[in-house]
Structure formats: structure tokens, C-alpha cells
Amino acid sequence: MRASWKRPSRSNDAPRRRAPWGLGVALLGLAAPALAAPALAAGLVADGAPVPGAVRATDRVRPADGSLRDEGELARDMARLVAQWGARGPIQRTPARLLHRGERRRLPLPAEALGAPAGCVTVAVLGAHDVSFVLQTGTDAVSRRAWPVASRAGLAEVTRCGPRKASLRELTVHMRSPRGILESVVHLSADSPPPARSFLASRQLGPALPPGSIGPRPRLAPVKERAGRLERAAKRAGASRVVHTALTSDGAGRGTLPLRLDPGCHRLDVLAEGDASGGTDVDARLVDLHGDEPLPEDVSESGQASLSVCVGRAERLSLVYTGTPGRSDVMVTVASWPLPESLPEAWGPLARARLAGALGRELLGSLQGGPIQTSLGVQGVTRLPLEVEPGACYAVAVAALRGAGTSFALGVRTDAVHRENHTREDTGGVALSFCAEGATAGNVEVHAGGFGVAWVLGVWQTAPATTSAGHGELDG
Missing domain, CATH: 2.60.120.380 (Jelly Rolls)
Incomplete structure (x- = not known):
């Protein structure tokens, strides 16, 4: 015998259960808002008392077309x-x-x-x-x-x-x-x-509490002490040379230092003594009087200005600083890292410098040999095939050879990994790193924006393949 299910029938004589009045109103508002809203908008009363939250007709907005409706x-x-x-x-x-x-x-x-x-x-x-x-x-x-x-x-x-x-x-x-x-x-x-x-x-917030005080600004350590810390940190990071130059700022707290930078990446720090309040705001920038290459500047609020620049050939630049106490001692520290042989000299000084700046010191130090793949391209979207070894790790970088207002977006996709990175406008290049996991092939996609842009791309191996995949991704 097959079991069957049927909806129970209700006889006309069966008593009907009634929901409480308040629950019925609530259900009405949930199930039929189109019915409940006009009732509230009309200001109906229940048991002689106005419905809480009712909107009166006099509170409504009268649009230019003469109609009457409430829009909140x-x-x-x-x-x-x-x-x-x-x-x-x-x-x-x-x-x-x-x-x-x-x-x-x-x-x-x-x-x-x-x-x-x-x-x-x-x-x-x-x-x-x-x-x-x-x-x-x-x-x-x-x-x-x-x-x-x-x-x-x-x-x-x-x-x-x-x-x-x-x-x-x-x-x-x-x-x-x-x-x-x-x-x-x-x-x-x-x-x-x-x-x-x-x-x-309704948009007035009232008076705001004044910001709390966190106490006076900390006093800066002596210049020589801070310069020593920077030198030790640079040498731990593999710097080949660290040079200190002592200067005296003028009465307005400004100064200039001519520089000759050899091919490589350089970090420049301008250190000043603190003023009477313990705080000093030093700003600095690099100036190239013979070229149009955009150079870095530091306008942060700090007692130390720090700049990083990579050059592909010997360059003569000028370091300009301001914000130090007048007639005070200033120390300029220059730490240098040479360009690795992994950046082919055949690419020229501009491409080598910009690729080095995009890769950064950490990725530069991890490159194992020359590039395994190179390519040239122009503005727009370019997709390139990529061959990888399972378990190996790689670095990819793209840099502008020419163009104005350049901006880059770089992506790598394999069956196991998807990595992306992008730059702001007028930056020389961008890089990222990844590990292939179990993949053997993928593609590289370059989005180049700007005017008259031409670029060079390189792919390097940073870690060899191992017997077991599952490397974590490197931070580029």
C-alpha cells in the first residue's frame, strides 16, 4: 500500500485562529508594504492614537510638477x-x-x-x-x-x-x-x-572635540649616531660602499651637495640636528641639470629625508635639501649597490636603471643568472607566453624605454598561480615575483598606458626547481 500525503481540509464549522492585532499589523507591513505605507503616510490612527512614526501630509515634499509624494x-x-x-x-x-x-x-x-x-x-x-x-x-x-x-x-x-x-x-x-x-x-x-x-x-554635527595631545615630539638622536645606524643597516643589506659627507646649512636651513653616482642603485639620507622643540622637518630632492629624467624627492614630515635612485651609467646630480635649523650641521649618507650582471649591458643604461629600480634591492640580489625570457613592446595590452619549471620561482619586470605619462600593470597567470602588480603614473617600471608550483606554462600580460610608450620586459629565475612543489610566493 502506497502512502500518500494530502493537505488537511478545513470545514466551514472549524474555528479559525486569529493572530493578535499587533502581529497582524506587523505581518501586513512585511507582506504588503504597498498597503501599509499609504496608511502610515495618511496619518491613520489606531484606537484613537496616532500611529508612531506617521508622516503627515504637511511634512512631504511638493516637487516642481505639483504632485505630492514623500521621498524621505x-x-x-x-x-x-x-x-x-x-x-x-x-x-x-x-x-x-x-x-x-x-x-x-x-x-x-x-x-x-x-x-x-x-x-x-x-x-x-x-x-x-x-x-x-x-x-x-x-x-x-x-x-x-x-x-x-x-x-x-x-x-x-x-x-x-x-x-x-x-x-x-x-x-x-x-x-x-x-x-x-x-x-x-x-x-x-x-x-x-x-x-x-x-x-x-539634520546635517549639523555640533561642536567637535579638540584632538588629544600625545605629548611633545621625541628628540632626534645625534646625527653621528643615526648615521652609524644607517651604515650598519646598509652593509647588512649588501651595500658595497657607504660614504658620509658633513655639511653646514645656510641661515635658512638649506643646502646643496654635488654628487657623482656610479652605475648602480643608491640610497641617500639627509640627517639634521633637532631644533629647540625637538622636531625638524627635512625635505630633499635630486636635480639633473642636463637631462629630463624624473628624479625622486622626499617631502615627508621627518627629521630625515631619504631618496633612492638607480642609474645605468655614471651620473652627475645635485642633492638639494631644506628644512634644517639655520647654520646647523648636516650629514649626507650615500649607500651604493652595484648593478648585477643579470641585467645585460646590451639593454643600455636607461633600461638597466629602470629595471633595477622596478625590481628593488631584494629581488635584484635573488636573480640567478641572466634573463630566461625578454621582450619589447609598446603601449596597449600585450600577452606573452611563458615557460616555467615546476617548483621554480621567478621575477618578472617591465620598464619604459621612452614615453610620457607612463603607467604599467603587470600580470602573470599559470594553472596554479595568478599574480598582479601595477604602478602610478610617471613611474619607470613595475615588477612581481611568483613560484610556479606544479605549472609548466602560463602567460605574462602587460598593460602599458601613456603617450608614445615603448617598454622592455625580462623574466629571471630566483630559485631553482625542487623535487617537491609548494613554495610560498615571494613578495615583490
Whole structure:
């Protein structure tokens, strides 16, 4: 006999169970929000008392089309903002958009407003109170100096007047929260408008606590003591030579040191005595008066400036520093590492220097012999086949031979490994390292951006194959 299952029937005389009144309302709100929302919006009463959280008709926003609907606090704040700023001058409102974490979106601004020599442009971006985002003014050298504007209580705004309006041409919003809906307003005015936070009460955070004090800055150790530490660390890292040069800064705390650097990679440290408060901010840069090769600079806030540079031939450079106490003793320490024979001289001094800078001292020291694979390429995307030995480890580097605004993304993929690395704009090259595990083949992919870019790529073995695969990846 086969068992069967049937839904039990209910007779008309069977008593029906009724849910409590509150549970029924809750289920109504969950199962039929379209029915529950109008009831709350209409301000219905239950048992003679208003429903908690009901939205009155007088609290709703009346859009320009004359309709009556409630769109929440974001719409009400945007309506107040448009009304306040619209009375002062033209406004441009962009539709609301959903952004996800890490997404960047450019904010459209009227070109005629940015090109006018007079007047101001104000951009305000609104979201929910718990949404976090940042306004960034561009990627060029001038815009990068501007501090990004972070949102507070879901509001961020920026105003630029006169010639400074040009910095808003590449204005972008960068989402930090997992997701959020953002809406923006662009306002053109003769002078700076009142801040949006001044009339949007819900966006006002109140007074902020002053930052706590962590005590005075630590005093710097004597210059000779710090120079000795640097020398010992450089020799442990395999430096072939360490040279100390004592200088005296001028009355403004500045100085210059001519340098002759042999082929290789060099680390330069500028050490200064601390001032009366115990803190000193030393900045330094390298200057090449006879070439256009971009050279490093150190503008960090520290009592020591550190620079690293690789050269493929003997170079005469000038080290310029500032920020030391006036008429004080300064020590410049130069530690040098020669270029390994693994970088073929046939590649020329520029390629050898840039590949050495991309690989770094640790990977340079691990190269075993010359490159097992080389290639030349130009800007765009290039995919190259790669043969590897199971269990062996490798280093891959790509460097620019020419071009402007160069940027690289480098990737290696095998059946067992996938590694990627990329650079910022105007950097000479990029490198990564990996172990083949059990793979015998894969591919290398180069993404080269910029103008008139040509590049050279090399692959080196850094560890031989072993009988058992399973090496951990090297840090490039």
C-alpha cells in the first residue's frame, strides 16, 4: 500500500485562529508594504492614537510638477538646498545614482562656468547620513595638492572662485561605504554661498572635540649616531660602499651637495640636528641639470629625508635639501649597490636603471643568472607566453624605454598561480615575483598606458626547481 500525503481540509464549522492585532499589523507591513505605507503616510490612527512614526501630509515634499509624494529626508534636504541656493543664482541638479564601494564617478560641471574669470562654483553632494564618500579635485599635479573633502553626515561640498575654479574640471566622488545613493547640485554665484550645513539642520554635527595631545615630539638622536645606524643597516643589506659627507646649512636651513653616482642603485639620507622643540622637518630632492629624467624627492614630515635612485651609467646630480635649523650641521649618507650582471649591458643604461629600480634591492640580489625570457613592446595590452619549471620561482619586470605619462600593470597567470602588480603614473617600471608550483606554462600580460610608450620586459629565475612543489610566493 502506497502512502500518500494530502493537505488537511478545513470545514466551514472549524474555528479559525486569529493572530493578535499587533502581529497582524506587523505581518501586513512585511507582506504588503504597498498597503501599509499609504496608511502610515495618511496619518491613520489606531484606537484613537496616532500611529508612531506617521508622516503627515504637511511634512512631504511638493516637487516642481505639483504632485505630492514623500521621498524621505534626502529629498527634503535636497529641496531645501535647491530653494536656498536657487534664490542666489543658477543651479544644476544631477539625478540620484547608486554607487558601490570603491566606485568613482565624475561630476559634470558646466564648462562655461569654469572658464569664466569671475564668480564662484559650488558643488554639494548629498546622501544618507550613514553614507561615507570623498570629493577629489583631479589627478594632475596641481589638483593632487588639494586636500580631499570627506563627507560628514552624508554631506560634502566644495567652493572655488576665480581662477581656482579650473581645479574642479576633474571633480570626482569616491564611494567609501558598501553602497549608497548620492545626488549632487552645482551652484553658480557671484560670491561664496552660505554653506549647506548652515541651513540643513539634520546635517549639523555640533561642536567637535579638540584632538588629544600625545605629548611633545621625541628628540632626534645625534646625527653621528643615526648615521652609524644607517651604515650598519646598509652593509647588512649588501651595500658595497657607504660614504658620509658633513655639511653646514645656510641661515635658512638649506643646502646643496654635488654628487657623482656610479652605475648602480643608491640610497641617500639627509640627517639634521633637532631644533629647540625637538622636531625638524627635512625635505630633499635630486636635480639633473642636463637631462629630463624624473628624479625622486622626499617631502615627508621627518627629521630625515631619504631618496633612492638607480642609474645605468655614471651620473652627475645635485642633492638639494631644506628644512634644517639655520647654520646647523648636516650629514649626507650615500649607500651604493652595484648593478648585477643579470641585467645585460646590451639593454643600455636607461633600461638597466629602470629595471633595477622596478625590481628593488631584494629581488635584484635573488636573480640567478641572466634573463630566461625578454621582450619589447609598446603601449596597449600585450600577452606573452611563458615557460616555467615546476617548483621554480621567478621575477618578472617591465620598464619604459621612452614615453610620457607612463603607467604599467603587470600580470602573470599559470594553472596554479595568478599574480598582479601595477604602478602610478610617471613611474619607470613595475615588477612581481611568483613560484610556479606544479605549472609548466602560463602567460605574462602587460598593460602599458601613456603617450608614445615603448617598454622592455625580462623574466629571471630566483630559485631553482625542487623535487617537491609548494613554495610560498615571494613578495615583490
